[in-house]
């Protein structure tokens with residue numbers, strides 16, 4: 019049977035705009051649902067944990083019982099994930115720096131976006147953030163006991179460019195791999211109009227100074243996120259299907275607001291006959307399923323990016339169908355450790 023490399027990655031975080039939502043709804047409960055699917059098929063997940071949130075939580079934990087409880091539950095869940103050999107890697111949303119507590123100290127508001135990008139922090143702040151983040155993970159996870167062959171990172175809002183600002187920290191903390199590059203990205207997904215190079219291959223590749231330029235002797239590995247293509251009919255049917263699904267009670271997702279993103283208005287958008295979007299559990303539904311199946315049939319590598327807070331029951335049902343299809347047809351390699359073995 020053919021081998022397919024499937025990266026099932028998650029940004030483990032709250033909503034990052036004017037209302038954050040609650041830890042239980044956005045992280046704990048949806049992650050537990052996802053875990054059931056991963057366990058059923060013996061798959062590994064890669065969790066990019068918003069450490070900027072956890073550090074803010076740590077600093078404010080004494081302010082309410084809810085925050086105290088959240089902090090404890092999140093720590094327990096991360097330890098549990100790690101012990102079950104899922105991957106826990108850092109993810110930063112530096113605008114947590116300006117977050118404020120709301121709703122009786124149970125939720126957060128993150129409307130100040132001047133520090134949205136890591137690059138906007140002062141060098142000293144960048145350095146403290148990395149130091150605290152790595153310390154946090156080491157204290158929590160007993161990383162000594164497991165050889166972490168590949169320490170990965172994903173930048174908030176896909177903002178890994180320019181890589182110069184990260185280089186020093188990747189070296190210092192032995193970060194070997196980046197997971198932030200979304201090829202053919204639609205501008206509405208990114209802050210500050212970060213655009214990646216056009217000919218990014220759908221497979222892992224080595225890089226040195228630029229995350230989107232392959233360098234065979236590069237010291238880091240880029241795992242680009244995969245894009246699935248749809249035509250206009252797919253999108254129309256998909257919208258109708260989602261409208262119907264979201265009306266059903268079990269398909270509600272938690273309340274929260276994302277960071278506002280206003281891409282500059284360019285001239286009239288060109289009408290498109292095909293549309294690419296990242297492979298993602300929360301974007302998957304019964305209409306798009308056939309394109310996901312076709313994608314795995316035609317590619318040996320598929321990198322999903324999902325957010326537990328956005329995944330409704332019907333998304334997970336379609337994802338399970340996809341996994342069921344793929345696992346009957348192929349050997350699915352989801353463990354980075356196995357990736358490395360096959361690289362040797």
Ligand SMILES: [Zn+2]
Nearest residue numbers: 029031174175
């Ligand atoms: Zn994020």
